[in-house]
Amino acid sequence: MTFSKLKSEILALVSHERLSIDERLLNICELLEANIEHYNWVGFYFKNGDKNELKLGPYVGEPTDHTIIPFGKGICGQVAVSNENFVVPDVAAQDNYIACSITVKAEIVVPIFVNGENIGQIDIDSNTSNPFTEADERFLEFVCEEVAKLLS
Template identity: 60%
Template sequence: MPFDALRHKVTTILANNNETSSQRMTEICELLQSTIGYYDWVGFYFANEAARTLHLKAFAGEPTDHTVIPFGKGICGQVAESNENFIVADVKAQNNYIACSMYVKAEIVIPLFKDGKNIGQIDIDSHTENPFAPEDERFLEWVNEQVAKIL
């Protein structure tokens, strides 16, 4: 399904005020994970600034032991500090990678900003090496902009 068609579905999910923000984010994760063939795990992490940790709030895919990630650790922890997108074509080439599954070959993490502050991120793991294109990056930035509106 092209990203343009997914935009409509994301907008519809987020507009459902009868569900909590966590429920809507879980639905977004499920939509992306089930629709985009190389999105094998999709999750939203949110920052606890005082503890300098990220906490998993919503996800779709295999359960993970990494529900809390310290700032600076792994790809997610690095994005919490850098405030920049991070695309990893081959996780084996990263020395600061936290392995969630032996099947993960690539990862993309996009920070989520609210009122100009990095409050979290969307994290995508793929079992396909180097699957992410600039279109994925732009689409996920848009998803985060939309999610920020319900937080």
């Protein structure tokens, strides 16, 4: 499924008001993981209250021990501090990488902003080396903008 087709699916999922927010976020994860071949783990992390840490939200893929990530630690923790997208073509080349699975080769993390504040992020792991393009980045920014509307 193309990114443009997936955008309409995302809009439909976000607007499905009979489902809880977590159910809608999980449906987004499932949609992305099922339709984009190089998305092997898809999940959301959110700021954990007033703490300088992220807490795992809905996700699909292999279970992870990383349910809490301190700001600055790993790719997700770095995005919580930098407020910028982070594309990692080769996780083995990253000093500050938290390994979730030995099969993961690449990662992309895009922040979610509500009223100018970074409140969370979408995190995607791939078992393929260097799979993420600028098109992935723009598409995930769209997803995060729609999720932000849901959370605001």
